[in-house]
Structures are given as structure tokens and as C-alpha cells.
Amino acid sequence: MSAPAARPLVEIRGLRKSYGQTEVLAGVELMVAKGEVTFLIGPSGGGKSTLLRCINFLETPSGGEIIFDGERLCHEDGNLFHHAPERVLREARARMPMVFQHFNLFAHRTVLQNVTEGPLVVQKRPRAEVEAEALAILARVGLADRASFYPAQLSGGQKQRVAIARALAMRPSLILFDEPTSALDPELVAGVLDTIRALAEEGMTLVVVSHEMKFARHLADKVHFVAGGHIEESGTPDRIFDAPESERLKSFISSILA
């Protein structure tokens, strides 16, 4: 919670994203410190997911600056928007994998192959080492016995834990979560949240888009309220949930609690 003196892992300044005439992000300022758990909350359509997808360049921003671990991924020079070459973006992505709302496991690969795909194909690490590590990670998320299953044979909660294992196998600096429990049956949510909590406790840096307010409150170091294409209010969970300042946040929180 206390801001470390070191440079933030992610620095975002004036980030904009438009689709045609529609401006989805209108100048976002966001810092994520190493080891910090950041939650992005807010009404749907407010830009949370787009913000998350711009951080790792799944969506190309329209303007602004992103610096990840000291490396500038994009910036503006006068009126011109530049971004780093594709290779640099790829390397950055590999260090901040994303966990998706709909899991997006590779349907034609087993659980183990899903987890080893990145380390083998992208990082080109030796197979024996990668597989041993993958099995250890699967054990950590409680799925060691599912290694040879296909995604279609798993429950939603299991799929999401495989997706987390796939992200972990990249030895990431940061994991992005895009509504990781929104597509799950209620009884499966807890298992996934426990897995995320364990990561946070180990000091992994997390940026989470979520509607699980209770979870955000317990886990977050910082909560950002995203609405209308920018970050409207930021603070500790207690501050955000107990003493909201803006009208928008107040009405959002009361609508959530209602």
C-alpha cells in the first residue's frame, strides 16, 4: 500500500483509444507498482476491459504513453503516435499474460500443452524443464490430475485455473485479469478467487478487472474507478468503498450493493 520508491512497473499517461468516432478511453493515468494488486472497477462500457487490453497491446491505443518495466511501448511525439516494433510488444506481452473472462484455452491442446505452449514456443525453453515446471504449477492450482484432459472436459472453474497456470508458466512480471469470474457458475467462483488470492499473497503484481466487490475490497492494494473513459477516482479499497467522493462512484457503489 505504501508506494515503493522504485519506478512503477506500469506507467500509463494520457492513454486514449477510439473506435471510429467513439472514444472509449479519454486520457487514462495509471501507475502500477511492483507487487501491487490493482483492481479496476466501474460500470460496463466504462472502458475497464479496453484499458486492460491496451496495456498489453491486444488493442492498439490511439494515443498516450505506456511504459512497462522501464520500456516505452508507445508514446506521442507532437501529434504523432508511435509504438514500439511488434517484436518488442510481443516480448512485453509474454511478460504480462492475460487471463480472460471466457478462459480462451487452446481447445485442441491438453491442459498440460496449454500450459507449456508459451514457454516452449515463445520462450524456447527446454521441454523437460518446462513440463516439470508446468506440472508443478498445475499442482499449485489444484489440477495436477487433469494434465492430460482437454479443456472441453473441464468445468469453468477448472478452465480458469488452467488459464491462470498458463499465465504463470510464462514466469510473468504481471498478470492481467479480465473479469476472471464473470462467466463462472456461482459455486465455482470461490476456487478461482482463492487461486488469485494465493498469487497476490506471493507478491505477484496483478491488475484485475472485476465485479467481485467483496473480493476487491479484501485483496486490492489500490482500486481505480473507471467510468466515461478515464479513471474517475482512485484509492485504497476502504477509501473507495466507504468514502466515495464523486457522484458517479457513489451511485455505482449503491447500485452494486443494492
Added chain:
Amino acid sequence: MYDFFFVLIPRHMPFLLEGALVTLEISLLSMVFAVLIGLACALGRLSGGRVLPRVIAVYVEIWRDVPLIVQLMVIFFTLPQAGISLPAFWAGVLGLSLNVGAYLSEVFRAAITSIDSGQRDAGLSIGMSRLTVFIRVILPQALRIAVPTIGGYFISLLKDSSLVSFISVSDLLRHGTILISNTYRSMEIYFMVAIIYFVMSSVASIAVRMVEQHLTPTYLRAGAAKAESRRAEAARVPA
């Protein structure tokens, strides 16, 4: 009856089977080229360029709207005018591959676009290049969806290839007509030709079904089989 089984069949079968071999060769070769053409055209159309997708769309449209026999005739009689002399066999291969390739390009395109964009996102999010995502994530899943339809086109091709007999390729049907003009036994010879086509097509269907089953991984055999058949339906383009 005695005459048919014990005289005509032993006497003419070898010559017909020789033709059947050519039918198989021309069908298999054409299929290989058609798959390559179809895949290349599907990629070209999905490439997002300005000119290429339109050029390919025009090719597909023309080739689907002109009867195959006319296409074969045009190729066979036009190429020599253009100074390209192609043996009838290869003119046939060219005509059949361009024709089936046009259909397959739509099959591949439908199969590729049916893969959820989340698969692409997932590949990119672990640092894969777009090309790697396509080769390792999209294509293997798209091919599995397309295989039954491709198999169906192959079985049609096996039969439609009989049209190359009209541009003097010595295939099964042509060998039949040659025999008929020598023996005047139209009914019996056509009967034999029909039987050979039937046997080849049924064996091909069985083979296609086996390949299909082999390619369908466990994850699709049980519960997801329904979803798979729905996706195959989406990939099936009416001929």
C-alpha cells in the same frame, strides 16, 4: 448373364481398371492442388488487403458460376491458343483444381472465421506472433472443422472427374466409351463403369470417415460432438 460375367468382364475389366487408375490419379492430384489453392485463397481473402480479396472473390464467383465441363473445355482449347501446350491430363488437373479450389476457399474461409477470436487473443497474450498464432492455434482447429467438408468435395471430385473424358483424358469413362465403340455393348460396359465408380466412391467415403474420426480428438468425441457438428454445419458451403 453367362456372357457378362465370364466373357465381357474378364476381357474388358483390365482396360477399364487402367482408366480407373487414371481417374484416381487425376482426382488425387487435383485434390492436393485444390486444397493448396483453397487455403491460399482463403488466406488472401482474410488478409485484409484492398485488392487481393476482391480479385479472389471474383475468381471464386466465376468458377462457381460456370459449369465444370465448360471450364474444362475453355482451358483445354484456350491454352494452346495462348501458346501453352498442356497434355490433356494436366489440362484436366488444372481445370479440376481451379474448380474445386474455388469451392474449398469458401470452406476454409468459413472454418477459419468460425474459430473464436479469443483463441487469437490467448495466443497473442502469451507473446506469440500473429503467424505463430495462425499456424499453431487457428489452423489446426480450422482444419478439423473443414475436414468432413473437404472429404465430401473429394468424393464429388472423384465422380465429376469423369468430365475430363470429354477433353480426351484416358480416364475410366473414356476407356468405357472406347470399348463401347469397339464392341457396341453399351449397356454392359456402362454397367461395369458404374460399378467401378461406385466401388471407388464408397471406399473413398469410408476412408474419409476414418480420417475424420482419427482427426476428431477425444475432447470432441463425447460432449462437444454437438457443438462440433454445428460448427461443421457453419463451415459447409452449399455447392
